[in-house]
Amino acid sequence: RKEVEQDPGPFNVPEGATVAFNCTYSNSASQSFFWYRQDCRKEPKLLMSVYSSGNEDGRFTAQLNRASQYISLLIRDSKLSDSATYLCAVKVQKGGGNKLTFGTGTQLKVEL
Amino acid sequence: DTGVSQDPRHKITKRGQNVTFRCDPISEHNRLYWYRQTLGQGPEFLTYFQNEAQLEKSRLLSDRFSAERPKGSFSTLEIQRTEQGDSAMYLCASSSQGTLVNGYTFGSGTRLTVV
Numbered sequence: 355r356k357e358v359e360q361d362p363g364p365f366n367v368p369e370g371a372t373v374a375f376n377c378t379y380s381n382s383a384s385q386s387f388f389w390y391r392q393d394c395r396k397e398p399k400l401l402m403s404v405y406s407s408g409n410e411d412g413r414f415t416a417q418l419n420r421a422s423q424y425i426s427l428l429i430r431d432s433k434l435s436d437s438a439t440y441l442c443a444v445k446v447q448k449g450g451g452n453k454l455t456f457g458t459g460t461q462l463k464v465e466l
Numbered sequence: 467d468t469g470v471s472q473d474p475r476h477k478i479t480k481r482g483q484n485v486t487f488r489c490d491p492i493s494e495h496n497r498l499y500w501y502r503q504t505l506g507q508g509p510e511f512l513t514y515f516q517n518e519a520q521l522e523k524s525r526l527l528s529d530r531f532s533a534e535r536p537k538g539s540f541s542t543l544e545i546q547r548t549e550q551g552d553s554a555m556y557l558c559a560s561s562s563q564g565t566l567v568n569g570y571t572f573g574s575g576t577r578l579t580v581v
Contacts, residue, residue: 386569452570456501459506
């Protein structure tokens with residue numbers, strides 16, 4: 355089983371729709387969680403950190419479910435410009451290093 | 467520019483040649499990471515440095531790969547005797563020590579094509 359798993363998609367949604375992605379992780383000791391956005395042939399860019407209590411940034415909401423070991427990203431009122439690949443990243447190991455393990459990414463296509 | 471810089475942006479090389487990439491992290495960051503990303507996959511961890519010490523290497527990092535960070539500032543990643551399977555985007559990231567609150571900052575990457 356992979357340490358971090360995502361549905362690769364693509365998710366094709368109409369503009370204005372609400373879409374949600376999940377990302378599961380296998381190590382219950384995982385600590386820090388992040389969502390990154392990656393445009394085609396560009397580097398990943400941090401979208402948002404995921405806090406234990408859940409957090410929101412405009413149209414984006416991130417949640418953490420430790421019991422079921424997954425994080426989620428909800429995008430409301432999706433825009434054409436939201437089309438991208440969304441990567442989840444997890445700090446799996448305790449201690450120093452801050453090594454992040456990434457999922458394969460979920461591709462989102464927002465259509466007219 | 468206060469971001470992570472990588473050079474070159476693109477590299478085309480013939481199979482069997484050696485290539486070297488450079489990464490300049492954000493100046494106040496003492497941790498530096500190298501990742502490799504192929505099409506349709508997420509970034510895969512290769513190695514990381516804390517200051518000049520290389521503290522972890524992935525088993526993905528075969529003996530043809532070597533990374534250095536001699537003065538704890540910039541880093542180089544060398545691939546010897548390149549193979550077509552080495553074709554990928556090589557990403558560098560940096561972070562400060564301590565709790566990873568805001569994730570990594572990635573550079574723009576070096577896209578390697580081995581022909």
